Amino acid sequence: MQIPFKKTLFSLFFITLCLNASAQYADVVKQEGRKVYFDVSAMSRFPQEGDFFEVILPGVEITNPKTGKVLGREEGERVAGKVVKTKDLYAIGFLDKNIDVAGSCAEFTSKAARAKTPLFLDGEFPEQNSLKPLWQSSPMEASPRFAAACDFDGDGQNEIALSFKEGNSVKVFSLGDKRELKEEARYNVAAIKNILALDCGDLQNSGAAVLFVTVFNPADESFNVIPLSLEDGGLKAGKVFEGLVQGIAPYNRPRVLYTQKIVKIGSKYYLSKPAKLEFKNKKYESGQELNVRGLNAIFGFNMADLTNDGILTPVYITANGKIRAGFDEPKDFSLNESGRDFAFSPNTFNFSGVKQNLYTPLAVFTSGEKQNLFIAALQNDKSAKNANLYFLKWLGANFAKYKVFTLPAPVYDMKQGDFGPFKDILILPLAFDKKGALAVYAADNI
Known part of the structure; x- marks a missing residue:
């Protein structure tokens, strides 16, 4: 926001x-x-x-x-x-x-002057195949899954919202002077519903962001979004609307929220085209549709200025797990990796008798003296013990694997934005077996 x-x-x-x-x-x-x-x-x-x-x-x-x-x-x-x-x-x-x-x-x-916080120390790579966070929280009593960073209380600084499987809850945290997470409010979702995503935005231009919680109800296989506002020290739910919500953050541009619906016709289900989420006539509804060949889900995509002319091109994960950039003309550029590399996610749910995996968001940023374009993508290990963070470099005609780092826990979500004093960062909730942590990484000078 x-x-x-x-x-x-x-x-x-x-x-x-x-x-x-x-x-x-x-x-x-x-x-x-x-x-x-x-x-x-x-x-x-x-x-x-x-x-x-x-x-x-x-x-x-x-x-x-x-x-x-x-x-x-x-x-x-x-x-x-x-x-x-x-x-x-x-x-x-x-x-x-x-x-x-x-x-x-x-x-x-x-x-x-924009290179504020180096992501890697001199000599750290390739001698050490590890990634050091700018900041990491103290261990949490439960594992965080999804994250959203916005100014929920209108004080001019972003808070962080995290969802937890334990208690099926959503909590908003601020970052205190000692850089410790302080819980400001929480909201419990009905136990039967699965939380699939968190995102946020100030679509009403009120000065305080709204948190959008996407949930799946296995009882009737419905998808709905719960808008939550921080009021009087608590999270107050607004009118629930049908569909899913997820945002993208093109580098150096405001975050944009997208939505789509799951439509059932007979015994089959269909996804509507991703469309911008707008607030009109005192309600949230779909706006302009995003019509890109091969892109049919709001999960696992972003926008990037690949041609350096100010025009944004959708970059997304295909059904077989490859990173692809879609252009108006009939040509695509795929990362030359084996299939399913970026398809697996620990976030799964049973839909119409089929196990569904949702892609994690992609981050887009520029880095280095030449301001090269990079994409950050997550790949979770099949054993669900850790995750790999890929940095992919745009070479002008294709993506190339630049660096890969192993994270110490599975990751359900990755957001790009600001949190507390940290600006233009990657936000990763680390989901250990019984506990968890929140880590932030710089998106400059890789």
């Missing part, structure tokens, strides 16, 4: 910086859709390909109602983007979304 921020006035000093095009700021002089051109002629350090920027839109003008004197403006929306080409006196960038920014001011950040 987008974290709400306090509105502040633009100072005259800040406006002067934009007008003078200092080393950190430049004006947008031309726009073609999401493609923007910057005047960098007066910058002391020219932006480089791969640098990031935020275009700062002007907010509401503040005036003294008695005198009519203009006091300044509120800070408006910030639209992120990435530099894709540089010339002698101008630079070209792509915006994360299509919005009119012509004539606005942009603030630049070098790609090196």
